[in-house]
Amino acid sequence: MVAAPRQERDDGSALIYIDRQLLHEVTSPQAFEGLRLAGRKPWRIDANLATPDHNVPTTLKERAEGNAGIKDPVSLIQVQTLDDNCVEFGIEEFKINDPRQGIVHVVGPEQGATLPGMTVVCGDSHTATHGAFAALAHGIGTSEVEHVLATQCLLAQKMKNMQVRVEGELGTGVTAKDVVLAIIGRIGTAGGTGYAIEFAGSAIQGLSMEGRMTVCNMAIEAGARVGLIAVDDTTIDYLRDRHYAPRGEQWEAAVADWRGLVSDTDAEFDKVVVLDAAEIEPQVSWGTSPEMVTGVSGEVPDPCRGMATIPAATATPVRSSTWGWRLIRRSPISASTRCSSVPAPTRASRICARRPRWRAARRWPTPSSWPWWCRAPAW
């Protein structure tokens, strides 16, 4: 999986061979320009896959117009530049109105372009998402994007290993996002700094691939550049018949190879963290940092009273315009809650955290012991 074309350098770094690079419009323009200025060609065109995703409009109407639907001139230039660079260098791109276009970390798995055992890089810190497929995946900067384009290698230092095991069965309506938030709540946003985290345990194995991607995606919020999960039947079933996944005899050989991508039972880790799945509650994200979470039965700081805390489950009334209160009140109550009505720093984690629970709640009855705002909305 990992190449070391020559021995470690004096600073402990070595070259690793990169199997897949995903490109998007924000961190690639100067990398391509660097190639052009130096008269260099990409080392291996088929290792790259591009899609614009940071600057694309979200409404169907705008999307139907293609690049013309992008109103912001700086965004438009970035997307147009990616299109032009992909044509010039012969790199496959899922353009803005291609049905395969999507979030860059999702496109790879969906198309079977992310495979177990791969080294995967992208100019985006959430690249660890691909770790759900037992791929060594992490984000890189623009100069490294250029370096990978030109050499198919990256200069890297070995990371420490951490295993986070979540054992047992998750409670009703507790989703992958709750699991990873609970992990971050436990180890902190710098807890994984310098580590590659392996997420393991029966609760992790019980997650769908989408759930596993959700967990690995947030490795960086725990400070770790890499988060990964061992291969099992769920991984292999997901990949079967995906567009870029191997077929025929190669599929059989690949599956046999992938089955080996699990940690030894006696593997030693630099750090091990164990969580009891049964103790993980639906998480309440109450602040501006991913570590500012607690279970629904926990307590959150009272934004109106300094250091005082209030039970998370009862923090429902709106008493002031303080964002903390609005966040708590509006958490999961309605699918029509708009991002624009929530202060910016809280949007992403809140919306992401809640949405899977709505789906879960549609399938299962919500315990009546939960507060009203954690129950399913009326669909």
Next chain:
Amino acid sequence: MKKFERSEGLVAPLDRANVDTDLIIPKQFLKSIKRTGFGVNLFDELRYLDEGYPGQDCSNRPINPDFVLNQSRYQGASVLLARRNFGCGSSREHAPWALEDFGFRVVIAPSFADIFYNNAFKNGLLLVTLPEETVERLFQEVAANEGYALDVDLENQRITTPSGEVIEFEVDAFRKHCLLEGLDDIGITLQDEGAIRAFEAKHRAARPWLFRDSAQA
């Protein structure tokens, strides 16, 4: 990266200490999707009397006639003579990009900021650190002699003044090697091209499904 070649270069003096990266290339120009074209905005706040913005045509902007690079005797300069702590501020690589794009190949100063020092060498710019008194003398000589040029010989780590005086300087052996050979980070990695190709061939044979052009249809 271009190889650094020995040449005689016209010297422009920038008599100011602690020139930071924002002075070298102001922040508004960082939105560019390019790494070239920053030369017209090098020292933008000092060179022009109005405020610059990205993508602007600079040919009609009001020039600051007092700024050294706007004076006719320094047109075509490729050696910048500066004061201590040149390049302090941020880690932006746009600063060496702008200096190079303008035409500078060498900056001489009593000291340089750390990150800038690294970024400059990575982008083909030679930074020469000389004692404060030597730099002071060079400033005086530049001011007194129009057309003052220095012969910068990196190979032998020597600078020769128009009067024939030879000034020796120190430079890290690896950085010197990279500049003389035109090796940037990619160039250094490509020195291992054979090893990378050998690994790739083995990797392809063992796991052909990782290579889309070797994958079974």
